[in-house]
Amino acid sequence: MKHQERIANALAGKPTDRVPFGFWRHYPNEDRAPRRLAELMAQAQLRLDLDFIKFMPYGLFSVVDWGVPLKLFEGLLDPPIQAAYPVRKAEDWAALKPIRGDGGEYAVVLEAQRLCLKELHGRAPFLQTVFSPLTSALKLAGEEVLLRHLRDNPGRLEAGLEIISETTCQFAAAAVERGADGLFFASQVSGSDKLSRIEFETFAKKYDFRVLAAVAGRAWFNILHLHGSKPRMAESLDYPVEAFNWHDRDRGPSLAEVRRLTGKCLVGGLGQEGKLTSGNPEEAAGQVADAWRQLDGLGLIVGPGCVANTRTPEANIQAVKCAVEVTGRG
Numbered sequence: 663m664k665h666q667e668r669i670a671n672a673l674a675g676k677p678t679d680r681v682p683f684g685f686w687r688h689y690p691n692e693d694r695a696p697r698r699l700a701e702l703m704a705q706a707q708l709r710l711d712l713d714f715i716k717f718m719p720y721g722l723f724s725v726v727d728w729g730v731p732l733k734l735f736e737g738l739l740d741p742p743i744q745a746a747y748p749v750r751k752a753e754d755w756a757a758l759k760p761i762r763g764d765g766g767e768y769a770v771v772l773e774a775q776r777l778c779l780k781e782l783h784g785r786a787p788f789l790q791t792v793f794s795p796l797t798s799a800l801k802l803a804g805e806e807v808l809l810r811h812l813r814d815n816p817g818r819l820e821a822g823l824e825i826i827s828e829t830t831c832q833f834a835a836a837a838v839e840r841g842a843d844g845l846f847f848a849s850q851v852s853g854s855d856k857l858s859r860i861e862f863e864t865f866a867k868k869y870d871f872r873v874l875a876a877v878a879g880r881a882w883f884n885i886l887h888l889h890g891s892k893p894r895m896a897e898s899l900d901y902p903v904e905a906f907n908w909h910d911r912d913r914g915p916s917l918a919e920v921r922r923l924t925g926k927c928l929v930g931g932l933g934q935e936g937k938l939t940s941g942n943p944e945e946a947a948g949q950v951a952d953a954w955r956q957l958d959g960l961g962l963i964v965g966p967g968c969v970a971n972t973r974t975p976e977a978n979i980q981a982v983k984c985a986v987e988v989t990g991r992g
Contacts, residue, residue, distance in 0.1 A: 665713040665786040669883060673904045673927045675961040681954055681989040682713040684929065684965035685979065687972055688741045691734070693720045696770055700777035707786055710983050713963070714787040714883070716846045717778065719771045724793045724830070725801045727766040728758055739972045749803040752815035755822030758802075763832025772836055779841045787883055789846040790837035795827040795869040797850040797889075809856065812865055819865065827869040831876040844883035847874065847903065853892040862894055867901075874902050885929055889968060895920055905929050909967040911949060912936060918956040929963040931956075932970070932982065939971045943981035950985035959989065 663671070668682045685706070693699045699719065707715055721741060722730055729748035735741075749755060764772060775790060782788065793801075799822060800808050811819045834845055851857070852866040874884065884903040888894065893908045895915065904927060910917050911933030920928055931953025932938050937945040950964055964986055 668713050669787055669963070672961060672963050673883065675925060675927070677960065679990060681950070681959060681986055682963040683710070683983070683986040684712055684714050684716055684963060685710055685932075685970060685982070686716040686718050686966065687970040687974070688718055688720065690720070690738055690741045690972065691736075692738065693718060694770070696774035697777055699774045700781055703778050704781035707782065710979070711987075712786060714789060714843075715778065715782065716885075716965075717775060717788065717790050717842075718969070719774060719791060722801060723767050723771050724798045724833075727761050727768075728802055730801060741972075744801065744804075747802060747804045747807065749799075749811075749822070750807060752811050752818040754803075755811070755818045758822050758825045760825055761829045763829045763834070764836040768829075768833045768836075772833075772840060775837060775842065776840060787843040788841065789844050789883065789885060790834075790842040792830060792834050792837070792845045792847050792873065794847065794849040794852075794866065795823050795830050795873065796852065796866045797848060798826050798830065799823060800851045805851070805856075808851070812857075812861060816864075823865065823869055827872050830869075830873050834873050835876045835880075838877045838881045842881070844881035844885070844904070845874070845877060846885050846887060846907075848887040848889060850889040852888065852894055852898075853890045854894055855890070855892040859894075859897065862897060867897070870901065878902065887968070895923060899924050899926075905963065907965065907967065909933075911967050913967075916956065917953055917962070921957055921961070925961065927961045927963060928957065929965050930967045931962070931964045932966045934966040934968045934970045934974075938966070938978055938982070939974045941978065943975075943977045946978035947981040947985035950982055950989065954989050 663679045731745040732742040733745040885905045886903040888908040907929040910930040912935045
């Protein structure tokens with residue numbers, strides 16, 4: 663099977679010749695240069711025979727134009743973090759100005775996407791990373807301040823989310839218009855350990871659906887990533903996406919547990935912590951066979967439950983690749 667056919671079969675719950683495989687990590691101090699990021703992503707696809715590209719711009723690209731300064735680290739292992747949070751007071755949400763989803767730092771990411779698609783020559787499906795509006799709000803304010811505003815000043819926060827969601831919709835639409843097959847839509851603050859169900863519906867899901875509606879009918883391969891502990895799987899099953907990704911190996915629930923909730927494709931099986939990073943190659947590879955067994959090889963794409971650690975040994979990654987290649991339904 664070719665990569666697109668393998669992915670399409672997995673999304674439809676049909677047999678594949680081997681399990682489809684994706685792998686993604688950050689490229690600190692290289693990922694802000696569009697041509698370099700494009701090269702690295704295309705090289706990873708070739709080296710690992712990946713069935714799709716989960717594009718990896720640095721994790722703060724969605725908020726830099728709203729004033730988030732970066733704290734950078736030397737070397738190629740540690741991604742940047744926020745040097746400060748521009749939103750401190752509830753009134754600060756009103757100061758957010760509309761930003762074009764194809765301008766500023768978003769334009770840099772879209773240029774990297776263009777260059778990567780040129781490098782790929784259509785070899786494999788391409789997903790652009792898009793952060794949910796509430797996730798971008800988290801990056802602007804930090805968790806403590808965000809949750810305080812959400813509960814004490816919901817109207818002010820929602821004014822900010824309106825601005826953020828409009829920009830996010832524009833960026834998502836631009837990514838698909840320019841060749842992305844879909845979105846890797848990342849929600850980093852929607853778990854039951856952060857939000858009540860009503861809070862989830864009001865501040866996360868409502869705006870998430872707006873973004874996904876911006877690519878409806880034009881994207882065929884969207885993944886919802888539910889980040890962190892206690893993901894709201896049951897409440898997220900109606901998201902208009904083709905697949906779900908979460909920390910199945912490290913934090914649960916397991917692939918088998920979620921299969922009992924949905925027939926949609928599940929992306930995971932590799933713990934970005936634990937055996938993939940600190941185990942030996944055999945232990946890392948064993949996760950592939952276990953994921954295959956959990957789902958009987960159907961409706962599965964093997965990949966990390968979240969972005970893989972930059973310190974993951976190459977021997978472990980290659981062992982995973984080899985384990986993927988020998989899966990099959992006989």
